[in-house]
Amino acid sequence: MKLLTVTLLLLSLSNAFAAPVPQELSPADIQRLGERMYRDGILPNGEVMKAFVSDDVPVDGTAFTCVSCHLRSGLGSVEGEVVTTPTNGRILYEERKSFIKGSEFVPSISNYAKYLPVRPAYTDETLATLIAAGVDPTGRSVLKVMPRYELEDRDMAIMIAYLKTLSDELPPGVSEKEIKFATVIVEGTDPVAVESMVLPLQFSVDRKNSLAKAAKSNDRVARMGYNMLGDLHSYTFTLSRWVLKGTSDTWRAQLEAYYAKEPVFALLGGISPGTWEPVHRFCEEHRLPSLFPIVDEPVISASDWxxxxxxxxxxxxxxxxxxxxxxxxxxxxxxxxxQVSRDSRRGRALADGFRTIWTETGHPPVIDITLPAGEPLTVEKLRQIVVKDRPAVLVVWDDASLIKALSGLVEQADRPSMIIASGTFLGEALWTVPESLRAALYLTYPYRLPEDEKRFDISARKVLAGKNPNKYDSVIIRQAYIAQEVLGQALMMMRGEYYRDFLLDTIGMMEDMHYPLYERVSFGPGQRYASKGCFIVQVGKGDKPQLEKRSEWVIQ
Amino acid sequence: MRNKATLHILLLLGMLTLPAFAEDVKDPEGEIAYVINDYRYAPAETGDDPDSGHALCGTRCNALSIDYLNYLMVGGWELRKVATNREFTVPLDNPFLKGNCICTADEYLVKVITRNSTKPPAGN
Amino acid sequence: MIIPLIRALVLLAVATLVFAVVAAAAEPERYKRSVEQYTMPDVVLINQDGEKVRFKKLLESEQPVVVDFIYGTCTTICPILSAGYANLQRKLGTDTTKVRLVSITIDPEYDTPAILKEYLARYQAKPGWDFLTGSRRDIDRVMNAFDAYFRDKMDHKPLTFIRSPKDGKWIRLYGLLSGIDFLDEYKKAGFTVTPGLSTKAAVPN
Incomplete structure (x- = not known):
C-alpha cells in the first residue's frame, strides 16, 4: 500500500512537467552533461545521482547508473535471463509492435527483441515518467531492476535530450548495403607476418561477399542467409590496407589522411613490430573501434574504450x-x-609486468638488474649475481642465448631453487633446454599447449586452404583468425544496429570463446584484453619433451 | 545450371555453419583427460606447512585439470567418462616445500566423434 | 560456427521467457525460495586484498553468512545483488562484521584482487563483505557445491544464499529480491539487524 502511494506520488510529480531543454545549453553541453549522468551517475551540478532500485534499495549513481545495463550505445544488454531494452530516443520514440507468429523466418538473434511486449511510442512526458517512476506508456510497471531516478525537471530534460542522441544516425563507414573496414600495417613489419595477418581477414571478407552476391540472385540462399545472419546477410564488406610509413610521430597525420579519404566503420587486425600508441590514440579520438591489432605492446588502460x-x-x-x-x-x-632483464622492448615489458604485479600484491621490490642491449648473458655474469645476492628465485627475461648461461649455472651448488623465464622470448629454443636444467626452470607460456592445439588446427587450415602453411606465421594466422571470428559473431548479434559503441558493447556481451591459440578468450563490458591466461610450464623428460603444466591457464 | 549453382551455394553455406569435424587428426584413442574434483596435501615431514601445502596442491592438481569446453566447443570430440573420483598422487614439485599432492579426479577418454561422419577419422 | 546457432536458440528461449515473465506480470512470483543442505569444497580462494582464504572454513562460521555469485563487469544482475548487500550493511549500523557477506566471482579470468577491490569500493562496501576470486576449477567446484554452475558468465542467474549457523542449512533465493524481501529472508533465517547490537541466531525453543 505504501509502495503504491509512493508510486502514485512519483507518477503525479513526473507527469506534471515536460520541461524543455534549457535554452542556455548548447548541444555540446547537453552531450557532456547528459553523458556524465548516463555514464558516471553525476548530475549537472556535480552531485551524485540518487535512485531506488528493487522498490526500496537506495543506490548512488556512482555505484551503478544507466550505462551499467543499457550500455554505452544505449541499445541494451542480455545477461542470463535478464534482457535490458534499448534506451535510445530513436527506438523509444517508435511504437513497438508485436512479433507476428507464423513468419516464414525462424526467429533469430536479429529479431529476438520483437518478443518484448508491445507499447506505444514514448513522448518526453511518458519517458520522464518511466525514468522517475518506472511506469511505461501502457501504465505497466517495468521490471523492478530499473532504478527510479530522482531528477529535477532541468536534469530530466538534459537526460532525455541526451538519450535522443544515442545510436541515432548511422556512423561513417556504414551504408544500407556495405560496411567498410581497414587494416593498419606499419611499414617495416616482417612481410610474412603481414601476409599472415591479412590472409584470414581477406578470407572472411571474400566469403561474406560471396554470400551477399549469391543471395541477390537466389531467393533460397537469401532466406538461408537471413536465417543464419539476419539483416547482415545482404551486406558486403570492404577491407583497405592503410600502410603507415616513417617514424611513429608522423603516423597520426597519415591516419587522418586515410580516414578523410575513406571513413571506415572499424579497424580490423593491424600489425606493428613496435609501438601501437598513435593508432590507439587516433581510434579513441575518432571513436573508431579497432579490433585485435597484432602487437607485442598494447596500450594498457582501464578506461580507454x-x-x-x-x-x-x-x-x-x-x-x-x-x-x-x-x-x-x-x-x-x-x-x-x-630479476634480470634485457634492455630491449620485450625485456622491458616483461620486467615491468613482473614488477607491477609484484608490487600490487604487496611485496617489497625485487633486486632488478638490467642487461645492456647487445651484451650477451654469460654464465660468469649469472654466477656473480648468485654469489652476491644468493637469490631463492631468479627471474630472467632474455632470448635463447639464456639457455647456455643457465646451463652453466645449474651445476653450481648454491644456484637459485627456481628459475623463471619467458617461453615466447626463448622461442623455438625452449625445446633445446638440456635435461639438467629442466627441473629448476619454469617457463611462462601464453598459448594453449601444442598437443592440445592440434584439435584446433582445422580452423587455421580452413583459412590456409590450398596454400603452403610454412610460408605463414602460425601464431599470427591464428590471431587474425580470432579477429575475424569475433567480428563476424558480433555483427550477427547486432541485429542490424551497426553503431560503433554497440559493436564494442556487443563484444562485451559475448560468451567466453574457445578459439585456436589461446586456451580461452573472454570479454565483458569494458574488458579490452581478450586472452587473460598464461600457463607456467616445465619442459618434460626425454628427447622429444612435452610441456608440463604447473599452473592453470589463469593464475590469481 | 541453376541447380548446380544452388548446390554450390549450399556447400558454401554448409562450410559456414557446420562444426569443424576432426578430419585428418589421428584418433586420440587412449588419451586420458582429468577433471579435478578435490586435492589434499601429504607432507613429507611433520614441519611442512599444511596451509601452504594445501594451497600449492590446489595449483598443482588443478593444473592437471582440463577445461572441458576446450574439448567440446571445438567440435568433433567427445569426452567419455571412465572413472569417477579416482585418486592419484603426484609430487608437489615445489623447490620450497616437500611432499606430495593427492588429486581426486573424474577420468575421461578423449574420443573423436565418428557417428554422423561420412568418413572414418584418418589413421583408422 | 555452430555456436551462433546455439546462441540464437538460447536467445530465443530467453526472449520467450521474458515474454512469459511479462505476460504473467499480473501475479508475479517475486523469487523462488528453498532450504538446502550443501557440502562446501575445501578450496583456497583469494580475496580482494590478495589474501588466501580457506573457503570451507570461511563459510562454516558461527556468524550468519550470505553468499552470491557476481563479477566485476557484469551488467544488470550484479548491480542489483550488490545494492542489496550494501543496503543490508547500512541496516547493520556500525558493526558490519557481524554478518559475513561473501561475493564470489564467476569471471576469474578478469577479476583480479585489484578489480575486486575497486568493485567493493564502488558499492561503499564496509568490513564484513568479501569478494573472492581464484582458480577457475576451484570456482567451478564452489558453484557446483551450491548447485549453481554457470557454464559461462553470460548464463548468469540471480542467486543469493543465506546460511544459518544453527543447523548449517542454506536458504536458497532465486530472483532479484527487493530490499524488504532480502531483509525479511535474512530475519527468517533467525537473525536480527538491530543496528549496533551483535547479531545472533535467535534459536527457537
Whole structure:
C-alpha cells in the first residue's frame, strides 16, 4: 500500500512537467552533461545521482547508473535471463509492435527483441515518467531492476535530450548495403607476418561477399542467409590496407589522411613490430573501434574504450610469473628474488609486468638488474649475481642465448631453487633446454599447449586452404583468425544496429570463446584484453619433451 | 545450371555453419583427460606447512585439470567418462616445500566423434 | 560456427521467457525460495586484498553468512545483488562484521584482487563483505557445491544464499529480491539487524 502511494506520488510529480531543454545549453553541453549522468551517475551540478532500485534499495549513481545495463550505445544488454531494452530516443520514440507468429523466418538473434511486449511510442512526458517512476506508456510497471531516478525537471530534460542522441544516425563507414573496414600495417613489419595477418581477414571478407552476391540472385540462399545472419546477410564488406610509413610521430597525420579519404566503420587486425600508441590514440579520438591489432605492446588502460586487444601482450608473461610466485611467497621467507632483464622492448615489458604485479600484491621490490642491449648473458655474469645476492628465485627475461648461461649455472651448488623465464622470448629454443636444467626452470607460456592445439588446427587450415602453411606465421594466422571470428559473431548479434559503441558493447556481451591459440578468450563490458591466461610450464623428460603444466591457464 | 549453382551455394553455406569435424587428426584413442574434483596435501615431514601445502596442491592438481569446453566447443570430440573420483598422487614439485599432492579426479577418454561422419577419422 | 546457432536458440528461449515473465506480470512470483543442505569444497580462494582464504572454513562460521555469485563487469544482475548487500550493511549500523557477506566471482579470468577491490569500493562496501576470486576449477567446484554452475558468465542467474549457523542449512533465493524481501529472508533465517547490537541466531525453543 505504501509502495503504491509512493508510486502514485512519483507518477503525479513526473507527469506534471515536460520541461524543455534549457535554452542556455548548447548541444555540446547537453552531450557532456547528459553523458556524465548516463555514464558516471553525476548530475549537472556535480552531485551524485540518487535512485531506488528493487522498490526500496537506495543506490548512488556512482555505484551503478544507466550505462551499467543499457550500455554505452544505449541499445541494451542480455545477461542470463535478464534482457535490458534499448534506451535510445530513436527506438523509444517508435511504437513497438508485436512479433507476428507464423513468419516464414525462424526467429533469430536479429529479431529476438520483437518478443518484448508491445507499447506505444514514448513522448518526453511518458519517458520522464518511466525514468522517475518506472511506469511505461501502457501504465505497466517495468521490471523492478530499473532504478527510479530522482531528477529535477532541468536534469530530466538534459537526460532525455541526451538519450535522443544515442545510436541515432548511422556512423561513417556504414551504408544500407556495405560496411567498410581497414587494416593498419606499419611499414617495416616482417612481410610474412603481414601476409599472415591479412590472409584470414581477406578470407572472411571474400566469403561474406560471396554470400551477399549469391543471395541477390537466389531467393533460397537469401532466406538461408537471413536465417543464419539476419539483416547482415545482404551486406558486403570492404577491407583497405592503410600502410603507415616513417617514424611513429608522423603516423597520426597519415591516419587522418586515410580516414578523410575513406571513413571506415572499424579497424580490423593491424600489425606493428613496435609501438601501437598513435593508432590507439587516433581510434579513441575518432571513436573508431579497432579490433585485435597484432602487437607485442598494447596500450594498457582501464578506461580507454575503442581498441580491443588480443591480450596484454608480452607483459602478461611477466605479470603471470609474479602471480605464480606470489602463491608461494610465504615459503621463500625473506630470501632474495632477483630479476634480470634485457634492455630491449620485450625485456622491458616483461620486467615491468613482473614488477607491477609484484608490487600490487604487496611485496617489497625485487633486486632488478638490467642487461645492456647487445651484451650477451654469460654464465660468469649469472654466477656473480648468485654469489652476491644468493637469490631463492631468479627471474630472467632474455632470448635463447639464456639457455647456455643457465646451463652453466645449474651445476653450481648454491644456484637459485627456481628459475623463471619467458617461453615466447626463448622461442623455438625452449625445446633445446638440456635435461639438467629442466627441473629448476619454469617457463611462462601464453598459448594453449601444442598437443592440445592440434584439435584446433582445422580452423587455421580452413583459412590456409590450398596454400603452403610454412610460408605463414602460425601464431599470427591464428590471431587474425580470432579477429575475424569475433567480428563476424558480433555483427550477427547486432541485429542490424551497426553503431560503433554497440559493436564494442556487443563484444562485451559475448560468451567466453574457445578459439585456436589461446586456451580461452573472454570479454565483458569494458574488458579490452581478450586472452587473460598464461600457463607456467616445465619442459618434460626425454628427447622429444612435452610441456608440463604447473599452473592453470589463469593464475590469481 | 541453376541447380548446380544452388548446390554450390549450399556447400558454401554448409562450410559456414557446420562444426569443424576432426578430419585428418589421428584418433586420440587412449588419451586420458582429468577433471579435478578435490586435492589434499601429504607432507613429507611433520614441519611442512599444511596451509601452504594445501594451497600449492590446489595449483598443482588443478593444473592437471582440463577445461572441458576446450574439448567440446571445438567440435568433433567427445569426452567419455571412465572413472569417477579416482585418486592419484603426484609430487608437489615445489623447490620450497616437500611432499606430495593427492588429486581426486573424474577420468575421461578423449574420443573423436565418428557417428554422423561420412568418413572414418584418418589413421583408422 | 555452430555456436551462433546455439546462441540464437538460447536467445530465443530467453526472449520467450521474458515474454512469459511479462505476460504473467499480473501475479508475479517475486523469487523462488528453498532450504538446502550443501557440502562446501575445501578450496583456497583469494580475496580482494590478495589474501588466501580457506573457503570451507570461511563459510562454516558461527556468524550468519550470505553468499552470491557476481563479477566485476557484469551488467544488470550484479548491480542489483550488490545494492542489496550494501543496503543490508547500512541496516547493520556500525558493526558490519557481524554478518559475513561473501561475493564470489564467476569471471576469474578478469577479476583480479585489484578489480575486486575497486568493485567493493564502488558499492561503499564496509568490513564484513568479501569478494573472492581464484582458480577457475576451484570456482567451478564452489558453484557446483551450491548447485549453481554457470557454464559461462553470460548464463548468469540471480542467486543469493543465506546460511544459518544453527543447523548449517542454506536458504536458497532465486530472483532479484527487493530490499524488504532480502531483509525479511535474512530475519527468517533467525537473525536480527538491530543496528549496533551483535547479531545472533535467535534459536527457537
Amino acid at each position: 575503442y581498441t580491443q586487444y588480443l591480450s596484454r601482450g608480452i607483459r602478461l608473461e611477466g605479470e603471470s610469473a609474479a602471480r605464480y610466485l606470489h602463491g608461494m611467497v610465504d615459503l621463500i621467507k625473506g630470501r632474495a628474488i632477483v
